[in-house]
Amino acid sequence: xxxxxxxxxxxxDLTLGGDxxxxxxxxxxxxxxxxxSANELxxxxxxxxxxxxxxxxDAADSIELYAYLNTSRAGRAALSxxxxxxxxxxxxxxxxxxxxxxxxxxxxxxxxxxxxxxxxRMILGPFLPDPNAEPPxxxxxxxxxxxxxxxxxxxxxxxxxxxxxxxxxxxxxARVLDLLLFSGHRALLTSNMHLASVRESFRELEDKNQKLQxxxxxxxxxxxxxxxxxxxVSHELRTPLTSIIGYSEMLVEGLAGxxxxxxxxxxxxxxxxxxxxxxxxxGLLDLSKLESGTMSLRKNQVDVxxxxxxxxxxxxxxxxxxxxxxxFEVEKGLPLIWAxxxxxxxxxxxxxxxxxxxxxxxxxxxxxxxxxxxxxxSGGDSGGMVLLGARRTGVEMRVVDSGIGIPESERSRxxxxxxxxxxxxxxxxxxxxxxxxxxxxxxxxxxGSVRIEANQPRGSVFVVTIPVKRATIG
Amino acid sequence: MQLDFVNRELTVKLVYYGPALSGKxxxxxxxxxxxxxxxxxxLMTLETRDDRTLFFDLLPLTFRNQGSLAVRLKVFxxxxxxxxxxxxxxxxxxxxGIAFIADSRTVETQHNAESxxxxxxxxxxxxxxxxxxxxxxxFNKRDLPEVRSDAEIAELASQGREPVxxxxxxxxxxxxxxxxxxxxxxxxxLDAEHDLNKKFGFDSEAFLATVAKKLGDARPLxxxxxxxxxxxxxxxxxxxx
Numbered sequence: 168x169x170x171x172x173x174x175x176x177x178x179x180d181l182t183l184g185g186d187x188x189x190x191x192x193x194x195x196x197x198x199x200x201x202x203x204s205a206n207e208l209x210x211x212x213x214x215x216x217x218x219x220x221x222x223x224x225d226a227a228d229s230i231e232l233y234a235y236l237n238t239s240r241a242g243r244a245a246l247s248x249x250x251x252x253x254x255x256x257x258x259x260x261x262x263x264x265x266x267x268x269x270x271x272x273x274x275x276x277x278x279x280x281x282x283x284x285x286x287x288r289m290i291l292g293p294f295l296p297d298p299n300a301e302p303p304x305x306x307x308x309x310x311x312x313x314x315x316x317x318x319x320x321x322x323x324x325x326x327x328x329x330x331x332x333x334x335x336x337x338x339x340x341a342r343v344l345d346l347l348l349f350s351g352h353r354a355l356l357t358s359n360m361h362l363a364s365v366r367e368s369f370r371e372l373e374d375k376n377q378k379l380q381x382x383x384x385x386x387x388x389x390x391x392x393x394x395x396x397x398x399x400v401s402h403e404l405r406t407p408l409t410s411i412i413g414y415s416e417m418l419v420e421g422l423a424g425x426x427x428x429x430x431x432x433x434x435x436x437x438x439x440x441x442x443x444x445x446x447x448x449x450g451l452l453d454l455s456k457l458e459s460g461t462m463s464l465r466k467n468q469v470d471v472x473x474x475x476x477x478x479x480x481x482x483x484x485x486x487x488x489x490x491x492x493x494x495f496e497v498e499k500g501l502p503l504i505w506a507x508x509x510x511x512x513x514x515x516x517x518x519x520x521x522x523x524x525x526x527x528x529x530x531x532x533x534x535x536x537x538x539x540x541x542x543x544x545s546g547g548d549s550g551g552m553v554l555l556g557a558r559r560t561g562v563e564m565r566v567v568d569s570g571i572g573i574p575e576s577e578r579s580r581x582x583x584x585x586x587x588x589x590x591x592x593x594x595x596x597x598x599x600x601x602x603x604x605x606x607x608x609x610x611x612x613x614x615g616s617v618r619i620e621a622n623q624p625r626g627s628v629f630v631v632t633i634p635v636k637r638a639t640i641g
Numbered sequence: 642m643q644l645d646f647v648n649r650e651l652t653v654k655l656v657y658y659g660p661a662l663s664g665k666x667x668x669x670x671x672x673x674x675x676x677x678x679x680x681x682x683x684l685m686t687l688e689t690r691d692d693r694t695l696f697f698d699l700l701p702l703t704f705r706n707q708g709s710l711a712v713r714l715k716v717f718x719x720x721x722x723x724x725x726x727x728x729x730x731x732x733x734x735x736x737x738g739i740a741f742i743a744d745s746r747t748v749e750t751q752h753n754a755e756s757x758x759x760x761x762x763x764x765x766x767x768x769x770x771x772x773x774x775x776x777x778x779x780f781n782k783r784d785l786p787e788v789r790s791d792a793e794i795a796e797l798a799s800q801g802r803e804p805v806x807x808x809x810x811x812x813x814x815x816x817x818x819x820x821x822x823x824x825x826x827x828x829x830x831l832d833a834e835h836d837l838n839k840k841f842g843f844d845s846e847a848f849l850a851t852v853a854k855k856l857g858d859a860r861p862l863x864x865x866x867x868x869x870x871x872x873x874x875x876x877x878x879x880x881x882x
Contacts, residue, residue: 183643183652283703360696367727
């Protein structure tokens with residue numbers, strides 16, 4: 168099928184029928200096949216022209232008589248006259264026209280009409296309507312150079328067909344063509360409509376996308392304002408709190424005179440709760456800094472083994488108090504990782520504290536550190552392991568508890584700020600729901616990952632992976 | 642509308658609108674069947690496997706009046722299914738007149754209303770209003786049980802602007818009347834805007850009668866036009882400004 172480079176026609180052009188052309192509606196090859204089969208069936212030379220006189224399909228063997236005539240000057244002149252005359256032949260109101268040429272052979276021109284408009288012409292011929300016809304004098308006397316006997320012989324080889332047959336062939340072909348044109352038109356319309364509706368749907372989607380983008384930008388701005396507010400408020404809360412803690416500390420130390428046992432107990436409680444409040448505010452401040460991207464990580468070469476031991480010794484008293492066994496395993500020869508030691512310590516402390524909190528009496532919490540392939544950690548072999556598996560190495564830190572565990576459906580949400588698995592007011596465990604969101608953001612800041620797995624038979628495993636080398640991107 | 646001055650041809654676009662399965666395609670099929678050979682081209686249907694209209698149906702009708710102007714009518718349907726919203730908008734673009742085919746069954750009342758609002762919305766997208774658009778409304782499927790009563794429709798129609806027709810498109814009843822009514826309204830609007838009758842020495846009444854006759858209805862024109870209930874078949878005045 169020949170596709171024109173012209174811009175696609177609009178629906179109105181295609182349906183209201185402005186300038187529909189034969190070439191637009193039929194495939195050249197299909198047309199050629201149809202007229203070739205008619206040519207084979209009836210032995211008539213057939214040509215199809217577009218409305219502006221371009222030959223579109225040709226099913227006509229070369230005529231030996233014409234080839235011979237072409238060898239003489241007068242013959243050549245006569246033939247070109249024939250060609251011009253036939254080409255200029257306009258079909259009458261009945262859609263047909265006849266022409267008899269100098270050789271005595273006939274031509275039939277039939278209009279190709281679609282949607283009551285002429286869009287092309289079909290030329291049948293030359294043919295001899297009378298099977299017994301003898302060459303006319305106009306042919307034999309054309310040029311003295313031409314051999315009369317040869318002309319007679321070639322004349323007999325001209326295609327023959329009586330007028331009625333030619334009329335029938337022309338009408339039959341017109342009907343076949345009409346159907347071809349109709350199918351072509353239908354296909355053209357369908358494809359154009361498809362394109363147009365896709366374009367229209369695309370335009371609609373674009374429209375909606377733009378509206379969504381505006382709404383999204385607005386929400387992002389609101390979120391930024393919220394973070395700013397959080398940072399300001401936390402900061403403003405911290406200042407007076409420092410004084411409260413400082414003065415209660417001085418009271419406990421007796422700087423303002425001796426306290427009774429009861430007074431000391433009360434003031435100590437004020438101090439402890441003050442510390443708790445301060446920790447909470449620091450958490451909020453961290454979170455808002457992390458969210459607004461203003462927290463800077465001071466990265467350096469960090470030895471994970473040292474870090475793990477430190478965390479375990481820090482948390483040991485808490486574990487002992489809760490009667491939870493706290494152990495650690497560190498693989499030998501761990502590489503140094505590129506991290507902010509203080510922040511990474513905060514991550515491990517938080518996870519370990521959580522693990523102890525949710526592990527019942529006589530349970531165990533284990534810290535495990537080992538080397539791992541970074542991309543292999545995201546859910547097993549998901550294809551391309553051989554290419555991606557060893558791309559980057561990292562150190563994996565696991566905090567394994569035998570606590571209540573986290574249902575699979577909750578695992579992706581526990582890292583959201585303020586999210587609590589058990590958010591009922593009667594929940595057993597305390598906490599603000601800030602810890603894990605800070606963990607997640609700190610780990611992200613290290614170009615690492617954190618995920619949750621189930622421990623067998625019960626409990627959860629928090630897996631933090633930090634790359635060994637500095638990320639090259641981002 | 643497209644006017645070809647060289648060939649003295651006028652092409653008018655008429656669109657059959659309405660909810661899914663209200664009988665738009667059936668209307669076109671009935672028109673096609675009723676038309677004299679030579680007056681109508683092939684009915685082109687672009688349909689899905691379940692026989693629903695995918696994009697539109699297209700029925701070309703050509704009439705040459707005693708004047709020298711040839712009038713080509715292109716009658717379209719739109720796909721009724723809700724999801725084809727964008728296609729409906731494309732097809733309705735450039736329409737000169739609209740026949741709204743409503744399903745007479747009481748249960749379809751809501752769908753009819755929704756589709757009409759959809760039409761209004763689509764016209765608006767092309768910067769048009771219903772007021773500017775020649776519209777006739779056909780209540781189809783009058784032969785089915787549990788349809789809205791003639792009295793109810795007549796009562797509502799008398800309050801409205803659009804001419805209303807009752808039809809059973811499956812049996813060809815009311816189809817030609819609706820079409821002639823639509824053509825009358827559309828032609829009046831086009832004439833009011835482009836002064837066609839004067840410019841081309843066109844006798845629109847004779848033309849309408851010819852169209853009706855070629856569609857197999859030889860009754861006098863006023864009788865055919867009188868088939869409508871309610872509404873007004875008067876000339877639409879083009880909006881000022």
